[in-house]
Amino acid sequence: xDIEQTINHVRDAIRELPKIYGDNLDQxxxxxxxxxxxxxxxxxVDLNARDGFKAYKQMQxxxxxxxxxxxxxxxxxHVVPVL
Numbered sequence: 507x508d509i510e511q512t513i514n515h516v517r518d519a520i521r522e523l524p525k526i527y528g529d530n531l532d533q534x535x536x537x538x539x540x541x542x543x544x545x546x547x548x549x550x551v552d553l554n555a556r557d558g559f560k561a562y563k564q565m566q567x568x569x570x571x572x573x574x575x576x577x578x579x580x581x582x583x584h585v586v587p588v589l
Contacts, residue, residue, distance in 0.1 A: 520585075527582045530575045537572040544568065 544565045553561060 523582055524586050527579055527586045530579045530582075534572055534575050534579075537568050537575070540568045541565065541572070 544561060548558075548561050548565075551557075
């Protein structure tokens with residue numbers, strides 16, 4: 507890869523950072539809604555052990571996805587305001 511291609515690649519990556527940050531925020535909001543729906547479901551429905559565990563695993567999946575996005579935005583927030 508020559509220098510011009512490298513510069514173009516870095517420039518394009520930097521231009522994408524605000525979009526990635528915003529997309530992450532949108533996905534976090536969606537995951538927050540899923541988390542709230544699951545909490546309401548667990549609050550209002552009497553679950554047997556199998557269904558309770560399934561709800562727990564769904565909640566764990568949502569929370570892990572949310573954590574990945576939040577961690578990524580934590581790193582991006584130091585760069586995005588500058589752009």
